[in-house]
Amino acid sequence: MMPQYLSGVWTTLLCFLALSEHPCRAQTTCCHQLEIVLGDSVFFPKQAGYSRFLSTSWSQQEQSLTPSCILRPQNTPDVSKAIKVLSQYQEAGKSIIAGCKFAIRGAGHTPWAGSANIEGGVTIDMASISSVDLNPMETVVSVGAGARWSAVYSALDAVGVGVAGGRVADVGVGGLVTGGGLSHHAPRYGFVCDQVVNYEIVLANGTAVNANATTNSDLWFALKGGSNNFGVVTRFDFKTFPQGKLWGGSIYNPIDTLPAQIQAFVDFNNASSYDTNAAVINGYSFTSRIASWIAVNLLVYTKHEVNPRVLRPFTDIKPQFGNTMRLTNLSDLTSEQVHNAPGGFRQVPCPHCFCNDYVADMIQRSQLFLTRTYGSDPVFLQQVFQIANTTLQTFANASGLVYTLAYEPLPSVITSHGAANAGSPNAFGLDPDAGPQVIALQSIQWAHATDDATINEAARRIWTQADELAVKMGLQRKWIYLNYADRDQDPIGSYGSENVGKLQAVSRKYDPTGLFQMNVPGGFKLFDKGAAESKDPNCTRVVRV
Numbered sequence: 001m002m003p004q005y006l007s008g009v010w011t012t013l014l015c016f017l018a019l020s021e022h023p024c025r026a027q028t029t030c031c032h033q034l035e036i037v038l039g040d041s042v043f044f045p046k047q048a049g050y051s052r053f054l055s056t057s058w059s060q061q062e063q064s065l066t067p068s069c070i071l072r073p074q075n076t077p078d079v080s081k082a083i084k085v086l087s088q089y090q091e092a093g094k095s096i097i098a099g100c101k102f103a104i105r106g107a108g109h110t111p112w113a114g115s116a117n118i119e120g121g122v123t124i125d126m127a128s129i130s131s132v133d134l135n136p137m138e139t140v141v142s143v144g145a146g147a148r149w150s151a152v153y154s155a156l157d158a159v160g161v162g163v164a165g166g167r168v169a170d171v172g173v174g175g176l177v178t179g180g181g182l183s184h185h186a187p188r189y190g191f192v193c194d195q196v197v198n199y200e201i202v203l204a205n206g207t208a209v210n211a212n213a214t215t216n217s218d219l220w221f222a223l224k225g226g227s228n229n230f231g232v233v234t235r236f237d238f239k240t241f242p243q244g245k246l247w248g249g250s251i252y253n254p255i256d257t258l259p260a261q262i263q264a265f266v267d268f269n270n271a272s273s274y275d276t277n278a279a280v281i282n283g284y285s286f287t288s289r290i291a292s293w294i295a296v297n298l299l300v301y302t303k304h305e306v307n308p309r310v311l312r313p314f315t316d317i318k319p320q321f322g323n324t325m326r327l328t329n330l331s332d333l334t335s336e337q338v339h340n341a342p343g344g345f346r347q348v349p350c351p352h353c354f355c356n357d358y359v360a361d362m363i364q365r366s367q368l369f370l371t372r373t374y375g376s377d378p379v380f381l382q383q384v385f386q387i388a389n390t391t392l393q394t395f396a397n398a399s400g401l402v403y404t405l406a407y408e409p410l411p412s413v414i415t416s417h418g419a420a421n422a423g424s425p426n427a428f429g430l431d432p433d434a435g436p437q438v439i440a441l442q443s444i445q446w447a448h449a450t451d452d453a454t455i456n457e458a459a460r461r462i463w464t465q466a467d468e469l470a471v472k473m474g475l476q477r478k479w480i481y482l483n484y485a486d487r488d489q490d491p492i493g494s495y496g497s498e499n500v501g502k503l504q505a506v507s508r509k510y511d512p513t514g515l516f517q518m519n520v521p522g523g524f525k526l527f528d529k530g531a532a533e534s535k536d537p538n539c540t541r542v543v544r545v
Contacts, residue, residue, distance in 0.1 A: 030100040030122055031069035033085050038078055043070045053125055057105075057117060061366060067103070067123040074128050076200060076208050076234040082124060083232065084206035087515050103522045104228055106146055106174030115487065115522050116175065126174055129234055134159065140197060142237050145174035153330040162243025162330060164189045167281075167298075169334040177236055179483035180225045180428065182408065182439075184248070184300040184333075187276035189241075190417025193224035193426055200235035204515040208234065213424060222506040224418065225427035225495065227482060228523040229507055229516050247308070248300035248333045249324035255284065255293035257317050258385060259378075262407075264313035266378045269409035269436045275310040277302045281408050282314075284385060286392060288401035293389070299325065300333065366452060368444045370459050371484035372466065373410065375475030376436040381407060384440065384466045391462045395454050400447030410437040427503060429496035430479055437477050440466070441484050482524060492524050500526070 035042040043049035045066065053070050057063045073079045086100050103123045105116035117123050126146030132155040133142045141163055143152055150169035156162055164185040166176050181192025189195050198212040199220065211219040222230055253261070265282040281298040299315070301308045306327065307315055315325070324336060374380065388405045395401065412435060418426030442459050470476040482491035492500060504526050507517065517527050 030086060034069065034071055034082060034122065037081050037085055038071065038073070041072050041074060041078060043072065044068075053123070065117040065119045067118050068120055070123050070125055072125045072128050076129070076202065079124070079129075079202045079232050079234055080206045080208055083202050083204065083515075086122065086519065087204055087206065087513070101519045101521060104174075104232055104520065106172030106176075118522065124232065126172075126232075126234075132156075134161070134240070139240055140237050141240050142235055143173050144235055145233050147173045149173060149176075149334060150331065153334060156240065156243070157329045157331050160242060160244060161240040162302075163238045163240050164192050164195045165238075165330075166192075167334055168337040169331070170338050173236060174233060176483060178223060178225075178227050178233060180426065180481065181483065182481070184246075184279040184330075185241075185302055186279065186414045187274060187411070188302070189239075190414055191224075191426060191428070194418045194422075194424065195239045196224065196236050197239055198237035199223050199233050200237075201231040201233045203231045204511040204513060212237075216510075218502075218506050219510055221425065222427060222503050224424075225482065225492075226503050226506070226526075227492070228520060229503065229526050230510055231516065243302070243330070245304045245327045245329060246300060246302045246333070247304070247306055247325065247327050248298075249326055249328075249336065250322070251297050251299065251315065251317075251320055251325065252322040253295040253297075253317055253320055255295055257295055258284065259382065260317050261295050261297070261314070262378050262381045262385075264317070265407055265409070266376050266381065267313060268310070269376045269411055269438065271411075274411055274413045275308070276413060277305075278308065278310045280311070280314065281406055283404050283406035284388075285402060285404040286389075286396070287403075288396060288398060291396065294321065298337070366446050366449065366455075368442070368456065368459060368486065369484050370442045370463060370486050371481055371489070372440045372463055372470075373477040373479045373481070374438050374440055374466075374470050375473075375477060376409075376438050377473065377475055380469065380473050380475050381438065381440075383469060384462075387465045387469070388442070388462050391458050391465075394458050395446075395451060398446045398448070398451040398455060400445065401451075401455075402445045404441075404443040406441045406443065408439040408441070410439050412436065427495055427499050428479065429494075429499045434477070437479070439481050439484070485524065490524070492526060 031042060031044065043053065049072070050070055054063050071082055073082060086102055101118060101121040103116055103118040103121065105123055105125050128146060129144040130147040130151060131144045132147060132151050134155065138159060138161050141152070141156065148170050149166035152163060152165055152173065153169070162185070164183040165173070166181070167184060177192050177196060183192050198210055200208060200210055201219070201223070202208050209216055211223060213220065219230060223233065261282060265280065268278070268280055279300040279302070283296045284293055285296060286293045297314050299311050301311060304327065385405060392403055412432040415430040416422065416432040418428060419430065419432050442462060444455060444459060446455055467476060478494050480489055480491040480494040485491040492503065507526050511517070517525055
């Protein structure tokens with residue numbers, strides 16, 4: 001019998017021979033090379049681990065993709081080994097072959113196909129790298145990139161500390177943070193990435209490094225909003241803060257309360273003295289099952305105080321169809337939101353959809369997110385709703401439809417934490433002097449692929465009309481929140497040319513062959529507009545310029 005190490009040598013040699021003859025077979029070949037190096041951590045179609053992985057993506061679009069194999073690393077050294085295998089075809093700033101392309105998935109909560117999964121390539125599933133470790137002083141918590149926020153809050157609630165993190169328990173840590181991240185604590189601490197004191201990341205050459213204020217500080221800056229462009233993050237170290245009980249939940253009102261709702265929202269967002277313990281998401285949901293709208297507010301006060309004055313303009317609106325407001329903790333509050341954004345649908349993003357009508361009927365659905373940022377004006381926001389309502393009628397009968405238009409406050413008190421003159425700026429390029437802004441989100445779920453084209457076109461038409469109105473009213477804002485963006489949007493471009501240039505410089509420094517630009521097609525890239533494509537008979541070759 002051939003010794004195991006010789007078997008591996010021969011298998012690798014045969015892989016290279018196969019590549020030289022048929023370069024575009026590399027995706028399957030890379031899977032077998034990964035199996036040689038990482039053994040049972042690699043799953044192939046028809047294996048149970050492969051099927052389980054596909055079923056756990058949030059959107060049906062992501063579930064529909066079938067990678068050649070799935071790699072589930074157990075630790076940072078596993079990720080390093082994997083990247084060394086996957087990067088061996090990079091040289092002189094170009095991709096030698098199109099094969100060995102890969103995706104990186106935390107919890108798979110981004111809806112569009114290819115965001116964190118790949119057809120015919122390698123998907124790295126970070127789910128097993130999910131430890132949550134609090135330091136002895138309880139001032140820093142180290143979280144594996146594959147963890148979900150439910151695990152983080154469960155560990156921290158038990159000892160009376162908190163962290164700025166996701167608002168839905170089953171959202172993954174990795175994707176939320178590398179895209180910036182909004183939290184209930186944003187007014188106090190800024191974006192979630194603003195609270196990361198250190199990243200552990202595996203670079204394109206397979207080495208694991210730390211990025212923080214004193215080590216690789218340029219990379220630390222780039223990771224605060226730069227997404228998956230620089231490596232595979234394996235651990236986040238977050239600042240913690242004391243956190244006891246908080247007051248929060250959702251309130252549901254009839255749609256004829258909309259004028260009062262929007263006025264309360266704008267007054268809250270535009271307040272000259274902003275209460276940094278308060279957080280609001282103001283939303284309007286329509287479902288085909290009941291063929292009507294409902295207003296829903298997710299309200300949170302991060303101190304132990306029932307019905308604080310700052311939130312009473314919302315809590316006083318009557319009548320109420322439902323009210324879940326209570327003193328609770330982050331684990332319980334964020335678990336409630338899981339039921340409001342169930343997975344397995346055709347999706348456009350929704351932070352807190354009114355979903356009771358379909359929770360009992362969990363058919364597969366598509367999902368879509370589309371986002372914009374506007375100035376904070378009550379007349380404008382009411383007109384955007386009217387635009388959405390009118391356009392919605394063109395697809396209101398779509399089976400399983402749940403449409404939500406949500407408004408989220410983006411006041412200067414949030415943007416100032418990561419501003420250019422802050423101690424640890426992020427990459428967003430947001431100017432606190434621009435005043436209060438509003439993140440507007442269309443989040444859509446529906447049942448059948450036959451409605452995809454109609455719904456996608458209509459959703460884009462809503463923003464086109466809203467943009468035209470915003471320009472007329474002087475309320476158009478350029479910034480796009482990456483975690484809410486659809487694949488045809490350009491959130492990184494919205495950071496401004498100066499910050500894009502900084503991100504590109506960091507990419508050239510830490511990923512000189514462009515591995516994460518060319519061989520990781522998912523996410524939002526830094527050099528799309530500066531790439532030239534040339535075709536060869538066997539596969540596509542992209543040259544970075």
